[in-house]
Amino acid sequence: MKSLKGKRVVFLVEDGYEDLECWYPKIRLEEEGVETVVVSRETGTHESKHGYPIVATHTPSDIELESIDGVVIPGGTGSPDKLRRSDEVTDLVRKVHEDGGLVAIICHAGWVPISAGILSGKRVTGYQAIKDDLINAGAQYEDKPIVRDENLISSRHPGDLPDFAKGIVEALSSR
16 A cells, blocks of 8 residues: 555544544544645534534634645534534535545445535435434445445444544555
8 A cells, every 4th residue: 555645634533423423534544645635614622422522723714625635524513513514614525525535434424415405316324213304315225344335435433443543544545
């Protein structure tokens, strides 16, 4: 596997993000030399579902598409629900996807690409509670630990994190 040094990945968070679904892939990517950038609708500290804070240093409008290789969107019900209401967030996700950049979602994070309008015809997975939302958005739902459809990677829940992180590393290695 080639080095990921020089790669840059955005983590989209909001209050109520799922701790492990953010920190596990973030740390794993940093171990591979990836620069991770925390982005939210507003800069500053955001609390996780279980009270673990993370600092967003950028908003979506601060991000230059050509400077990033992808986005990772952790789940938790609160964070994706807030993120999907932002045109700046959904525009960023749509543009990254259209440019062939990685879009990695886990658990309830599928709500964001649904609102970005990028799931029609795509194979995805997600938390069982949003299965109908994914299908109604035109996606083909698969109940698997990880589903990769071109530049889109999805997983169901924290129990899938080893596969999710490995899939992200492999996808970035092949770019």
